Amino acid sequence: MRNILFSILLLGHISLLLGQESPMNGTEIIGFKDLVNETSKTTQTIQSDFVQYKHLDFLSNDIVTHGKMVFKSPNKVRWEYTEPFRYSIVFLEDKLLINDGGSKSNVDMGNSALFQKLNQLIVNSVKGDLFQDSDFNMEYFKAQDYYKVVFTPRDEKIKSYIATFILIFDKVQAAVQEVKMVEPSGDFTRIVFTDRKINQTVNDAVFSN
Amino acid sequence: MRYFLISGMVLLLMACGSYPKKNNFQKVEKATMDIINPYFSDRARDYVYKAKITFADKSFGGLFVVKKLDEDQYRVVFTTEMGNKLMDFSFEGNTFKVNYILEEMDKKILIDLLRKDFYVLIRERSTVIHQYAKQGDTTLLETRAGKGTYFYYLYDNKLQKVIGAGNGKEKTIYDFLEIDGYLAKEIDIIHKRIKLSIHLKAI
Numbered sequence: 001m002r003n004i005l006f007s008i009l010l011l012g013h014i015s016l017l018l019g020q021e022s023p024m025n026g027t028e029i030i031g032f033k034d035l036v037n038e039t040s041k042t043t044q045t046i047q048s049d050f051v052q053y054k055h056l057d058f059l060s061n062d063i064v065t066h067g068k069m070v071f072k073s074p075n076k077v078r079w080e081y082t083e084p085f086r087y088s089i090v091f092l093e094d095k096l097l098i099n100d101g102g103s104k105s106n107v108d109m110g111n112s113a114l115f116q117k118l119n120q121l122i123v124n125s126v127k128g129d130l131f132q133d134s135d136f137n138m139e140y141f142k143a144q145d146y147y148k149v150v151f152t153p154r155d156e157k158i159k160s161y162i163a164t165f166i167l168i169f170d171k172v173q174a175a176v177q178e179v180k181m182v183e184p185s186g187d188f189t190r191i192v193f194t195d196r197k198i199n200q201t202v203n204d205a206v207f208s209n
Numbered sequence: 210m211r212y213f214l215i216s217g218m219v220l221l222l223m224a225c226g227s228y229p230k231k232n233n234f235q236k237v238e239k240a241t242m243d244i245i246n247p248y249f250s251d252r253a254r255d256y257v258y259k260a261k262i263t264f265a266d267k268s269f270g271g272l273f274v275v276k277k278l279d280e281d282q283y284r285v286v287f288t289t290e291m292g293n294k295l296m297d298f299s300f301e302g303n304t305f306k307v308n309y310i311l312e313e314m315d316k317k318i319l320i321d322l323l324r325k326d327f328y329v330l331i332r333e334r335s336t337v338i339h340q341y342a343k344q345g346d347t348t349l350l351e352t353r354a355g356k357g358t359y360f361y362y363l364y365d366n367k368l369q370k371v372i373g374a375g376n377g378k379e380k381t382i383y384d385f386l387e388i389d390g391y392l393a394k395e396i397d398i399i400h401k402r403i404k405l406s407i408h409l410k411a412i
Contacts, residue, residue, distance in 0.1 A: 084259075
């Protein structure tokens with residue numbers, strides 16, 4: 001009986017250890033970055049579905065929205081919500097094209113310079129290649145099933161808006177599975193990517209909005 | 210001179226005719242009805258609307274979120290579609306608190322305007338000052354909030370719209386549309402004196 005109890009405790013302890021994250025060491029960080037860069041270099045297009053969870057502490061449930069993302073190298077991104085409303089933003093080199101349920105604009109008052117930076121961060125994260133960004137300090141973690149990078153803003157203005165920006169990568173290709181943007185209040189936006197298709201033909205018309 | 214003054218006053222009085230009078234409502238001697246706005250009154254519900262705000266020729270969208278936290282206590286948050294928080298307000302009785310507002314939007318005139326608009330939307334009970342009636346089933350209930358006068362339109366005993374009035378004229382219209390029980394699936398806020406309108410659609 002004592003042996004059984006001991007085994008259970010031991011197993012519990014091991015699974016706890018396995019589920020834990022630990023910081024990567026210097027060599028692991030270099031290896032991880034190489035993997036991300038390799039994947040990024042060979043990626044010409046990405047098409048992916050996503051689910052966005054907006055967590056506000058005072059709500060009973062997160063606000064869940066669904067959508068699709070299309071990326072074409074080097075820097076075209078279409079970010080589209082399909083449920084429960086239709087809204088899309090196309091990020092081109094230096095401009096935004098917005099289609100809000102049929103009404104189109106390329107100015108968006110809600111898109112301040114800060115938001116452009118944050119939204120660009122989300123869409124760039126799809127490529128995974130964010131490690132050149134000097135606006136953030138980065139910490140690297142590993143777990144059994146994923147890699148995790150925590151970005152902490154250096155700039156005071158960004159810091160007042162966002163406490164951390166977290167990316168979760170799968171371990172095989174180091175492709176981004178999940179993005180989480182945590183506000184100083186603890187409220188957060190979490191985006192989970194599913195059904196990712198790599199390097200399939202993407203027509204440029206997708207980015208006309 | 211005296212004649213001039215009197216005609217001036219008469220003209221002024223005519224221009225200041227009350228809102229109910231101008232809209233052919235008759236005053237009811239004794240008010241019998243209460244003002245109850247049920248559209249944000251359920252504490253178990255997260256009220257989430259897709260919002261479209263139009264100011265002059267510019268527009269921007271977002272999500273408008275309301276939660277009743279306690280009796281007379283509400284949280285009102287506005288975010289972009291991508292989840293960026295634009296503003297976060299708390300209402301508790303007569304006190305109002307800005308928990309967060311994006312620096313670019315931190316203008317007193319804008320905050321005052323939104324505070325008034327959101328307060329009209331969420332305020333559940335108000336004291337009736339006068340009651341008016343019109344042929345058919347329309348009842349008009351007059352109340353005050355701050356310095357403003359508001360008229361609540363009830364058709365068939367159901368709140369349909371609120372008019373913020375000044376000098377007998379409509380200043381702001383709050384239209385509750387597509388009403389399903391105690392939920393207004395669409396809400397329009399239209400300002401008459403400034404080119405600002407807000408359209409909300411429940412999601």
